[in-house]
Amino acid sequence: MKRPRREDIPGLVVLSAPLLWAVAFMFIPYVIIFTYSFWLKKYPTFVPAFQFGNYAQIFADPQYYQVLFRTGKIAIFVSILSLLMAYPFAYFLVFKVRSTRLRALLYMAVIAPLWVSYLLRAYTWKTILGSEGVLNSFLVWTGILGQPTDVFLYNQFSMVVTLTYIFIPFMVMPIYTALEKIPKNLVEAAGDLGVTPWGTLWKVIWPLSLPGVIAGATFTFCLTFGDFIAPFLVGGPDGVMVANVITSQYGAALNWPLGSALAIIMLIIVLAVIELSDRAQRAGRIGLG
Amino acid sequence: MKPIIEIDHVSRIFNGKIVAVDDVTLDVAEGEFITLLGPSGCGKTTLLRMLAGFEQPDKGAVRLDGHDVTHLPPYRRDVNMVFQDYALFPHLTIAKNVAFGLERLRLGRSEIGRKVTDALALVGLSDKADQMPHQLSGGQRQRVALARAIVRQPRVLLLDEPLSALDANLREAMQVELKHLHSKLGLTFVMVTHDQTEALVMSDRIVVMHRGRIAQAGTPSDLYDRPETTYVADFVGTSNLIPCEVASVTRDVIEVDHNGIRLRCPARRSVATGQKVIAGIRPEKLRLVAANDAADANMLTCDVEERLFHGNSIRLRCRLPSGESFLCDQQLSAAAAIGTVPEPGQSIRLAADPDSISLFTEDDRA
Numbered sequence: 034m035k036r037p038r039r040e041d042i043p044g045l046v047v048l049s050a051p052l053l054w055a056v057a058f059m060f061i062p063y064v065i066i067f068t069y070s071f072w073l074k075k076y077p078t079f080v081p082a083f084q085f086g087n088y089a090q091i092f093a094d095p096q097y098y099q100v101l102f103r104t105g106k107i108a109i110f111v112s113i114l115s116l117l118m119a120y121p122f123a124y125f126l127v128f129k130v131r132s133t134r135l136r137a138l139l140y141m142a143v144i145a146p147l148w149v150s151y152l153l154r155a156y157t158w159k160t161i162l163g164s165e166g167v168l169n170s171f172l173v174w175t176g177i178l179g180q181p182t183d184v185f186l187y188n189q190f191s192m193v194v195t196l197t198y199i200f201i202p203f204m205v206m207p208i209y210t211a212l213e214k215i216p217k218n219l220v221e222a223a224g225d226l227g228v229t230p231w232g233t234l235w236k237v238i239w240p241l242s243l244p245g246v247i248a249g250a251t252f253t254f255c256l257t258f259g260d261f262i263a264p265f266l267v268g269g270p271d272g273v274m275v276a277n278v279i280t281s282q283y284g285a286a287l288n289w290p291l292g293s294a295l296a297i298i299m300l301i302i303v304l305a306v307i308e309l310s311d312r313a314q315r316a317g318r319i320g321l322g
Numbered sequence: 323m324k325p326i327i328e329i330d331h332v333s334r335i336f337n338g339k340i341v342a343v344d345d346v347t348l349d350v351a352e353g354e355f356i357t358l359l360g361p362s363g364c365g366k367t368t369l370l371r372m373l374a375g376f377e378q379p380d381k382g383a384v385r386l387d388g389h390d391v392t393h394l395p396p397y398r399r400d401v402n403m404v405f406q407d408y409a410l411f412p413h414l415t416i417a418k419n420v421a422f423g424l425e426r427l428r429l430g431r432s433e434i435g436r437k438v439t440d441a442l443a444l445v446g447l448s449d450k451a452d453q454m455p456h457q458l459s460g461g462q463r464q465r466v467a468l469a470r471a472i473v474r475q476p477r478v479l480l481l482d483e484p485l486s487a488l489d490a491n492l493r494e495a496m497q498v499e500l501k502h503l504h505s506k507l508g509l510t511f512v513m514v515t516h517d518q519t520e521a522l523v524m525s526d527r528i529v530v531m532h533r534g535r536i537a538q539a540g541t542p543s544d545l546y547d548r549p550e551t552t553y554v555a556d557f558v559g560t561s562n563l564i565p566c567e568v569a570s571v572t573r574d575v576i577e578v579d580h581n582g583i584r585l586r587c588p589a590r591r592s593v594a595t596g597q598k599v600i601a602g603i604r605p606e607k608l609r610l611v612a613a614n615d616a617a618d619a620n621m622l623t624c625d626v627e628e629r630l631f632h633g634n635s636i637r638l639r640c641r642l643p644s645g646e647s648f649l650c651d652q653q654l655s656a657a658a659a660i661g662t663v664p665e666p667g668q669s670i671r672l673a674a675d676p677d678s679i680s681l682f683t684e685d686d687r688a
Contacts, residue, residue, distance in 0.1 A: 221376055222409035224396035226423030226474065236422075240413045 063300075069293035079290050087294035097278070097295065104274040105302070107189060108257040111196045112204075112250045118197070119204035119249065124238070127212040128220070143205045151199065155266045158195040162186040162267065187269025195263045200256050204249035211245025212238065244314055251310040255303045275299055324388060325349035326477060326510050327373065332382035333534075334368050342368040344534035345382070350478075355504050355511040357521040359558070360531035366514045367482060369531070373512060374403045374480055387477055397426075402471035403480040407487060408463045410455040416442070416466050417451040423474045441473040444503070461492045468500075472507060481513040485520060497523050518558050522546065530554050547678070548590075551686040552600055561602040561680075562648050568597045576681060581644035583622045587679040600682040605637065605649040607678035610664070611671045620674040624648050626664045636663055640670070 073082040091097040122143070130136045146154055161167045162185035169181040185191060215238060223233040261276035268274070275295060282292030327350035334343040343365040350356050358366035371377040372384060375396035383392045391399055402423070410419050420438045429437070442448050445465035455463060464484065471479055484500070485493045501524050504511050515521055521528045522542045530537040530545065530553075538545060538554045549555035552563050566578035566585065576589050578601055585601055593599060611621065624640040632651075640648045650672055652663065664670045 216407075216409065218405050218407065218409040219411060221374075221396065222403070222405060222411075223422070224376075225374055225401075225403045226470070227397050227426045228422070229397055232426070237411060 066293045066296050069289050070297050072290040072293075074288050074290055077287065079288075087291045088298070090291060091294060091298065100273060100275050100278050101298070101302075103189070104258055104276075107192055107196070107272075107274065108254045110189075110193045111200060111257040112253045114193060114197045115201045115204040115253045116246065116250060119201055119208055120242075120246070123205055123209040123212050123245075124234075126209060127215075128238075140205075140209065143202050146198075147202050152262060152266075154199055155195055155263050158191065158198065159186065159267055162191050162194070186267060188271045189268075191267040191269075192263060192272040192274075195267050196257050196260060197253075199260075199263065200253045203252035203256060207245040207248035207252070208242060209245070211242040211248075215241045244317055247310050247313050247317075251306060254306055258303055258306075259299065324352075326352040326354075326387055327512070328383075328385040329369070329373075330383045330385065332369070332372060332379045332384060334365075334372060334377060335380050341534050343372070343379070346531075346534070346536055347382075348529060348536065348539065350510060350512060352510055353508050355501070355513070355524060355526045357513045357515060357525035357528045358531055359515060359518060359521040359528050360537075361516055361557070364531040365534040366516075366531045370403075370480055370482055370512060370514045373478070374401060375399050400476050401478040401480055402474055402476040403482060404464075404467045404471050404484045406483045408455075408467040410463055410466055410470075412455055415452050415454060416447065416458070419455065419466055420470045420473050423470065427474070437473055441469040444472070445469045461488055461496065464488065464496065468503070472503075472509070476509070478510045478512060481511060483515055484513065486515070486517070493520070500524060522558070528558070530557060532557075549602065549680055552602065552682050555602040555680060555682070560605055560649060562605060562646075563682075564601045564603065564642075564646055564648075566599050566601050568593050568595050568599055571595055575676075578681070580646075581642070583642070583644075585620050585622075585674065585679060586676050587681055588677060591681060591683075593681065593683065598684060600684075600686070602680040602682060603674050604678055606635070606651040606653075607675050608650045608672045609675070610650075610652055611673050613671060615671075620676055620679075621671060622648075622674070623669060623671050624650075626666050626668050626670055628666055629663065638664060638670070 069079075070087055071083045071085070072079045073084065073086070091101075126136050126139055130139065159166070163169070164181045164183040164186070166185070168185055169178070172178040173181060219237055219241070220233055223237045224230070228236065258274075259276055260274065261280055264272045264274045264277050268277075276299070279292045279295050279299070282288045282295065286292075327348075329346055329348040329350075332343055332346050333341070335341050346365070346369060358369060360366045368377055372379055373386075375391070375394060375398075378393060383390055385391065386400065411422065414422065417438050420441055421434050424434045424437060438451070439448065442451055445468055447462060447465055447469065450458060450462065450466075455466065458466065464487070468484075481500075485496050488496060497520060500511075504524075513521075513524065522545075525542060527539060528542055528545050529539040532553050537557075538550045540548075545554060545558045549558065549561070552561075555561040556563065564580050564585075566580045569577045569579040569584065571577075571589065571593060574589055575586050576593060577584055577586050578599055579585075580601065585603075587601065622642065624642045626638050626640050627647075628639040630637040630639065635651050635653050638650045638652065640650055642648050650670075654663070
C-alpha cells in the first residue's frame, strides 16, 4: 500500500470520522446479525453454529413466510395508494396553481407533518378509526350506521390508511420535483401538435415524471416494509408485519438466530428493491441525456 | 383575397395592469411570410402566442381562415409553432417527435411513416430518425422542430425566434433555408424576432412593434427607406436623427435647417415653414466628398472622432459643429477611391442623397 502523502492527511482525518461511524454503527451490527442468523437456538440461550436451519424454518413455517408476504402486500398497497393521491396533488401544484405563494403553502402542508412525532401521527388514526372514533361518531350521527362499528381499526385496511398518511410526503416530494423539472413549453408543444390535455398528461408528462414516481414508490415501499409502530398501534393481530415478528424474536420469543435470519431476508428484499429502482432510473436517464 | 389570419383590435393585459398587446389590428394574407419585429417586451411574442392559443386576448378577436378562434384551445387550431428552444420531447426519438402530432389525425401507420420520412428528408435529417434529441446539435434540433411543425401541414406556421439559439454562421444559412422552405411549401409563416437583419432578409412584410402597438407595417424596403417614425428609423437599420427647422417649402422640395446646415429633401409630407422637424439620414447614404470639390447641395462638414472597422465597411463616428453626434458608413472600396480613410481628428465633408432623407414631425417621435 502507498504511504499517504503529507498533503493527504487532512482529507483522511476529515473522512475518518464518518467512515468510523459507518463501520462501528452500521457495518459491524450487520455482520453480527448476519453471524447470528446461522446460530442455533438452545433454550434458554443460543450457541454459535453454521447451519441454515433458521432460514429453512422461515420458508417452511407459514406463520413466517406469510408475514413476509403480508408485509410486501401492505407495502405495495401503501405505495399504490400514495401514488394515486400524491400524483394528482403534485400535478395540480405544478401545473394548475399559478400563485407561487399558494404553491409553496400547499407543498408545506404536505411536508409539515414530517416534523410531528411519528408516534403521534400514527396515534391520530387510532382516534379517527376506532369504535369511539371520529369516523364512527360521524356515521352514527348521520344515521348511516345504527351503532358504532369496529371494522375500521385493527386490520390491514387501517394499516394501509395510516402508513399511507405517514409516508405520503416521501411520494409527493420526488414527484413534485420531477414534474417541476418538465419544461412548460413541452406541454405547450404537445397542445400545439393537436394533443388534448389528457393526451399530453399520458404521452409527455407521465413518462417524463417516471423517475420521480419510481423514487417515490421506492421510498414508500421500503419505509413501509420496515415499519413496526403502525402495526403495533392500529394493526391488530391481522396487521402484524415482519418487523414486529423480528422484535418479538429478540424479545419475548428469545430466538435471536431466527430474528436475525428474518432481518437478513428483509434487508435483502429492501436492497433488491432499491437496486431495481436504481437500474430503472439509470435506464430512463440514458434516454433523456 | 380573404386574409388567412385576421387580428381584430386585440389587447392582452397581464395581471390587470401590464398592457402587453394594445389594440392591435393586422391581416395576414395566405402564403405570406410576415415578421413581427421589436425589442423584448414589445408584445410580439404575446401576439404570436395568442395566434397559437397559449394566451387568450382580453379584448378583440382572432380569426383563422374566417373562423373565430379567439377562445379555441391550442389543440383545436390549424396552426403549428416552432418553439424558441425547440421544445423537442426528450423521451422520444426524432421520428417519434415528428410523428407526435400525426397520431391524432387518424392516419394509417404506413401513411404516418411516409409523412415522417418526407418531413425529415425535407429538412435533411433522414439519417437521424432513430436518434434521441440530446444526441443532435442545436441546428439539427431546430430542423426537427421545423419538421415536426410542418408535417401536419398546418394553414399557418408560427416561428418564435426560431434562429436565436444558433451561432452566427448557422443562423445565416438557416435564414436562407427557411425562406426556401417557405416558397416550396406555400404556407403562411408568422415569425417573431428581435433581429432586424433576420426580418429584412426573410420577410415579405415586417410588422414593427413598439410598446404593444404596431409602429409600422410594410415590406422590408418600405420600412428601411420610408420609415414613418423615428422609432422605426432607428430600430430598422440605423439612422442619424438630426433636429431641424423647416426653412422653406415648395411643391417638390422641403428645405430644412440644422444650425446653418441646409438639407433639401423630397416633399413627401406636409409641413409648415418654421416647424420643428427631425431629419433621418442613413449612415450608408452619405458620400465622402473631397475638400476641394465645389459646394454641393446637402453638404455637411463634421469632425471624425472614432473609426470602427466592420470588415467590408468602416463606420466613422463624427460630430457636427452643432455638437450632435453623426454616423457615416463608408464601403471600403469607395473610401479607397478617394485616397485614404479619414483619421480621427480630421474634418470631413459629406454629401447626403436628398431622396434618402426622411422627415419626421414631433408627433412621429416615439
